[in-house]
Amino acid sequence: MKQMTTLAAAVLAFVVSWSRAEAAEAKPGAAWEGVVAAAKKEGEVRLWGDMEITHPDIVAVFTKEFPFIKAVLVSGRVGDLMPRITAERRAGRYLADIYSGGLGGRAFFDFQRSGMLDPLKPVLMLPDVVDESKWQNSRHHYADGEGRYVFMFEGSVAGVGLYYNSKLFDPKEFRSYWDLLNPKWRGKIALFERPGTGSPNMVRFYYNPQLGPEFVRRLWSEMDLVVSKERRQATDWLGSGKFVLCIDCADTDAARKQGVPVEEFDRAYLKEAGGEISTSGNSGLALMNRAPNPNAARVAINWFLSRQGQMAWQEAMNKKVVEPSDSMRIDIPKDNVLSSARREEGRKYSVSGFQDPDPVAKLIQEIRAKTSRQ
Numbered sequence: 001m002k003q004m005t006t007l008a009a010a011v012l013a014f015v016v017s018w019s020r021a022e023a024a025e026a027k028p029g030a031a032w033e034g035v036v037a038a039a040k041k042e043g044e045v046r047l048w049g050d051m052e053i054t055h056p057d058i059v060a061v062f063t064k065e066f067p068f069i070k071a072v073l074v075s076g077r078v079g080d081l082m083p084r085i086t087a088e089r090r091a092g093r094y095l096a097d098i099y100s101g102g103l104g105g106r107a108f109f110d111f112q113r114s115g116m117l118d119p120l121k122p123v124l125m126l127p128d129v130v131d132e133s134k135w136q137n138s139r140h141h142y143a144d145g146e147g148r149y150v151f152m153f154e155g156s157v158a159g160v161g162l163y164y165n166s167k168l169f170d171p172k173e174f175r176s177y178w179d180l181l182n183p184k185w186r187g188k189i190a191l192f193e194r195p196g197t198g199s200p201n202m203v204r205f206y207y208n209p210q211l212g213p214e215f216v217r218r219l220w221s222e223m224d225l226v227v228s229k230e231r232r233q234a235t236d237w238l239g240s241g242k243f244v245l246c247i248d249c250a251d252t253d254a255a256r257k258q259g260v261p262v263e264e265f266d267r268a269y270l271k272e273a274g275g276e277i278s279t280s281g282n283s284g285l286a287l288m289n290r291a292p293n294p295n296a297a298r299v300a301i302n303w304f305l306s307r308q309g310q311m312a313w314q315e316a317m318n319k320k321v322v323e324p325s326d327s328m329r330i331d332i333p334k335d336n337v338l339s340s341a342r343r344e345e346g347r348k349y350s351v352s353g354f355q356d357p358d359p360v361a362k363l364i365q366e367i368r369a370k371t372s373r374q
Helices: 002-026 030-042 056-065 078-090 107-113 177-181 200-207 212-222 233-240 252-257 294-305 307-320 358-373
Strands: 044-049 070-075 098-102 162-165 189-192 226-228 245-247 262-264 283-288
Touching: 030 044, 030 294, 044 078, 044 294, 056 070, 056 294, 056 307, 078 098, 078 107, 098 107, 098 294, 107 283, 162 233, 177 212, 189 233, 200 212, 200 358, 212 358, 226 233, 233 245, 233 252, 233 262, 252 262, 283 294, 294 307
Parallel strands: 044 070, 044 098, 189 226, 189 245
Antiparallel strands: 098 283, 162 245, 162 262
């Protein structure tokens, strides 16, 4: 009986010790408290980017948690903000703490290549952020090759980037992206080219082993693509029937809710479209170097990537912005994620980071120049 009592006491001591250790591990600790105190002295954090980080609903949850940190917002598309940030830094003005927005195109790629970013990985402090088991594939994903600078917090399944007018086209006509090269579609395809960033899906097509440079070359040289640089214009063209097909059309979910007959191809119709999470259509987070409020930036980054922050982000994007968005976190509810972006539970998804857009841009420029001379 005495031996049983001793054993029970030992087990109880172990459980208590383990519970205390785990509880201690779950708490941010003194280092975090020091960062928060320093952030309070700074008093503000400057958030630059699209709705991913500047949406009022997201900011409201952050400021409720940290009322002593004022969020100073500069909202806009990456094609507009990147040249502005670059010009200001050349003039010696370092105004942005954090940047977040779409990873498609070349903005983040150029930010990193130009040395404008600080490593984000060492900034992560909160236990539920650092714990990689809480994230897709049980790891943190970075878009940059070094795996340090551009955090991929969004893990929406990559769309196909191809849209159609549902009154004029039956998607069953297609089985492959190569079907776009059928002469019957010549002059009937629009393309939205993001100012300053180009076409994210052209980069994907170029590096897809089943498509490659030859597909991109023929698409631009044979199909008389009509390019729009205005976000809503290409979608309006598609919905009005001016064009039957559209590559990289934007805001189609919102347009469809307004009764506009625009639909994105289902991945099942295109054999080259697989279960992929890529920089095209997803969003990332970066810490600008020489940030004016480094401690407040650290607090904001950790909060944004926390369970609470990602729940606020996912809710705002899917419900208010109406942009299908699935967080890379796997420990938050997914019932609010629009179906086109939602990952299937238990399915394995490959994650691809940046692909050099320069060869793609060069090829397209050469084709355009040659076409204009003809």
